[in-house]
Amino acid sequence: MNPIRERQLQLTRRHFFGRTATGIGVAALGSILNPGLFSSRAAEGGPGSPSSRTHFTPKAKRVIYLFMAGGPSQIDLFDYKPKLAALHKTELPSTVRMGQRITGMTSGQSSLPVVNSMFKFAQHGKSGTWVSELLPHTASVVDDLCVIKTVTTEAINHDPAITYIQTGFQNPGRPCVGSWLSYGLGSANENLPAFVVMISSGKESDQPLFARLWSAGFMESQFQGVQFRGGADPVLYLSNPPGISPGSRREVLDTLDELNARQFASHADPEIKTRIAQYEMAYRMQTSVPDLTDISKESEATLDLYGPAVRTPGTFAYHCLLARRMAERGVRFVQLYHRGWDQHGNLPRRIREQCKDTDQPSAALIKDLKQRGLLEDTLVVWGGEFGRTVYCQGVIEPENYGRDHHGRNFAIWMAGGGIRPGTSYGETDDYCYNVVDRPVHIHDQNATILHCLGLNHEKLTYRYQGRDFRLTDIHGNVVKEILA
Secondary structure (H helix, E strand, O other), X not given: OOHHHHHHHHOOHHHHHHHHOOOHHHHHHHHHHOOOOOOOOHHHOOOXXXXXXXXXXXXXXXXXEEEEEOOOOHHHHOOOOOOHHHHOOOEOOHHHHOOOOOOOOOOOOOOOEEOOOOOOEEEEOOOOEXXXXXXXXXXXXXXXXXXXXXXXXXOOOHHHHHHHHHHOOOOOOOOOHHHHHHHHHOOOOOOOXXXXXXXXXXXXXXXXXXXXXXXXXOXXXXXXXXXXXXXXXXXXXXXXXXXXXXXXXXXXXXXXXXXXXXXXXXHOOHHHHHHHHHHHHHHHHHHHHHHHHOOOOXXXXXXXXXXXXXXXXXXXXXXXXXXXXXXXXXXOEEEEEEEOOOOOOOHHHHHHHHHHHXXXXXXXXXXXXXXXXXXXXXXXXXXXXXXXXXXXXXXXOOOOOEEEEEOOOEEEEEEEOOEOOXXXXXXXXXXXXXXXXXXXXXXXXXXXXXXXOOOOOOOOOEEEOOEEEOOOOOOOOOOHHHEO
């Protein structure tokens, strides 16, 4: 580049004040050595501890989010509708549909026939919560869960729907919920990321997941999620190359830190601070990650609790066990994605497979956290981006029908820190098509998650391009009825 032009580009207002600030490089390094030192909320209770960065006393310290990507069928799992048996194969009434737009996948169908669930339901636990036969392990922990049957969203296609529930906006570019918590609360373990992502897949998983779903959006990249992979090398480029000793790596990082500090003093670009912090975090993770992912010291009883797949890295069961180990080590937000819940056809077979992959590990996570005294301050969330329609997609055959996307109502469950256990919340109509009592918008869901961690969703803001942004945009209400 032309040196004169480069000089002109550097002389912006931000760089002018950055260059004239005294000791800015030292301040940058100080903020890395003590992350709470320059927190916007540090003065409220002193730097460092999570409690000093909350708006009020939290019930939860961390979140484990079990995201069932694709849209689990609430009709076949949690929302029991006995009257559907008599309505089986009848046309969905226009008075129920009320002109709702449908996806292009069923817009060409000449009719929208109602299809009853072929799976049996029973009440479980002292709470008497209805659960499908597909989830026997989840049924065993219902008294620890709050099942919400009336979550609602406006999105009816996967990409905008999953982006919406994760970031509060249907278009890409905003921080996800994990990034908001990382930004709002910081890390409780300097040797591991505050926000970790793991992905597993069912046998048929054609719905893609994009890295922007765990992105920090317009925030500094230090708040984005770090993806862990299955296998011997869970984090790319973390291990030293052959011939490079830890001492040599330390010398390289010390030199890079010095160069980056000088660059920051010159340019005042916050991403330079992030770069320094990420190098240091990677160095510490070279020791902490192998210890985290080594499950050989887990008891046989614990491994059996999660099921046989727990011994295979990359499976949902393995990730659930790692999530518990991360909770013990203070990781703030653990996001587990399990792909394959998009069942437009062959729903009976495919949903059985998905439940086989996820039912036992999900319940095991609740039991494991509880017996270790971690469930009371760990918020666990299970759910997808929307639900499935009561009407059939394709032909009505016992083992070959499907269900389309449905956002008007779907089911999730929450458990642990701050949530009232043994609760079933909200009611839908006899067609499982509309909410008739206590709707929970996805903004309400996210507001409640933040509330459990001591954060007021209206006050947790980030200024960008002259405007204060938040996870819930300009919406959202905490669902106080489900709080402990």
